[in-house]
Amino acid sequence: MVLPFDILEYHQRIKGTKERMAEKGIDVLLITDPANMNYLSGYDAWSFYVHQMLVVIIDEPQPIWIGRYQDANGARATTWIYEENVIAYPDYYVHSDTYHPMDFIAEILTQIGQGRRSIGVEMDHYYFTGMALERLKKGMPNAQFKDASLLVNRVRMVKSDQEIEYMNRAATIADLAMTRGVESICAGRRECDTAAEIYYQLIKGTPEHGGEYPAIVPLLPTGDHTSIPHLTWSDRPFVDGSPVIVELAGCYKRYHVPLARTVAIGEPSQKLEFLAPVVLEGIQNVLEAAKPGMTCSDLEAIWAKSIKKYGFEKESRLGYSVGLNYPPDWGEHTASIRKGDMTVLQPNMTFHLIPGLWFDYDGIEISETFRVTEKGCERFTTYPQELIVKRESSILLNSSDQIS
Template sequence: MFRNPFSDGELARRVAAVREAMAVRGIDVAVLSAPESVFYLTGLDHWGYFAPHHLIVPAAGEMVLVTRAMERVTVATQVRNARFSGHSDSVTAASHIARELRPRPRTRVGLEAQSSGLTFAGGQELALALGADHWADISDLTAGLRQVKSAEEQALMRAAALASDAGTLAAVAAIGDGAREAEVAAECTAAMIRAGSNPPGFGPFIRPGERIAEEHTTWGDGRYRAGGRVMLELAGCVSRYHAPMGRLIHLGHIRDEDAAMAEVAKRAFDAALAGLRPGRRAREVYADWQAVVDVAGMPHYRRHHCGYLVGIGVPPSWTGGNTVTGLRHDSDLEIREGMCFHLLSWFTETGRGDFFVSNTALLGPGGPELLTRAPMGPTVV
């Protein structure tokens, strides 16, 4: 979070792709407000995205980055391909954008209406300033382009995966009877940072087994005890690119039913991984995962997905924004080379034992490849 990670050629390629998509949709000017979109096109990597950032992308010519005036030095240091237009805290970002766009008559403007970076009030103000007939929703424009990772992006994903593995292994080594939850989290986080990780979009999620179902909570003030379990889900992050992974660690012993469920989970994971082939649909990959579950005698067990696309993530998420593009049973998403997925094989509250494992996988020219490689378990410490 201190430098622009992209080459000029990489940034130029992305801007050209955005402009091509704008032309197809009849958009004269795009106002990109999602932090992920601004980062994707400029490389601006900092914590200032809590306040509005808007990148004005005309069909040709100079891009303009509108944000608070106090970000001037950081933008000057990191951004090479857009003019900075700062505003004071006494005016709204939307009013400042409207002034930037005012010299452009009869312009059709594209807005990321579903972005967390464009508030309802800001959207209303912009729509009123532009006229109701002069804007269109382009929330899916850069999100679609970001799905396939370039060579530079893949290198960042690999670096993030190394940090993920380091954090997982450090956490496992710190878990034991009497270990403080906070100490395990500290060892995990320190190992990721030492391995090159920047602060991730969120997490790590580390918590005792009785709190597995809480999804997005993390460590508490207790201690782990023999006979218990520890849930790990974390992601190393390098230049905003995340490589999530998850493990379930057992203290002292593992129940027979959990060990049996571990084998089901790993077989289902392998089926989903093998199912990642160019041209297939996300629902077909989910069906591969579900088929293993059915054969194991649990046709009633369903998940909302068995994985989702990952890459750029800006706090508060590593999923690429406020939506999740998942490998769902009803998704027609086309699987393409260069996509990265957080693949999950998650079995909890089955009545027949619990286990889960997850990894980041890249679909390369030679097929699917696991980027996170710590042992899948079962792991008993």
């Protein structure tokens, strides 16, 4: 088995996690977020649709993986955890009215002497349900439960050089997928055909590095749906004169580099032509200013000032910390680039800066993922930072079935 990181890097991550556990008075951390499970153990499989968990005990060197019986081989194949720390529950616990995996887990934890300790749970993370919380509490009546939401996510914020290298590979894939997707957009071709081209490239990756599934599917709102950032594609054809927003992320070893661009099919509207330079100038101003020591709130202020000159305000956040993740989100949920977020930028923090402007009937998105460096910041991708105008007005014959 080849782990994506040196074993020492995993030990370092466990150490950072235990330090935060100690600060919060948590003895036993129950990790159900698949990204956090992966970060600490290497575990990587599409098994988060059933209950599973990584347990970090403050005075034990190795975490414990607990999951479904048929997934235990996955823990053996993808983690650095010793065999005796891989514990499986029988299949009759899966999607059952009677049995719940958290009953099993509570019993195991009690058996190994953790039933009376201070237990941290990821209260507001995906895949940790209200029922999971109640069954754990019922099964460990003498434990003290604490909210450990984002505890591991905060350890994840500053990336190692190896993590940055994986993000660089993801960036190359993002650039290629954006190129392929934009090439395929033209009036008369269907949205799903462009989504297929993007997906093909995202997964194929490069000859050296294959791609992985992104935590969010490519988003492709078009026409008046550009006012709705999270609509996915349809099988309707693109229309001449319409805008299309393409938001995608390259993914490598579960590390994401998102990238968004806005494409005008045919002549861009006057509004788009007016908005694009406003957004581009704002992005430029933020990227030129970002450096260690500034806060996320400072970055927002720079953007707000930049667009205010043109009479705009933006209510929604401007970006967020990004990296390792699983569906349904590639954001890390720690720092947001918005007013009042006092997170201080440090070298090797990574953000997706996505200053979308959405109105009632249209919108624009141009984004960059950047890394904070020692003295400033740098973009991951190289795709041209501009409003893209596709003046071809119809499909080239047969081109929808060609892969260039």
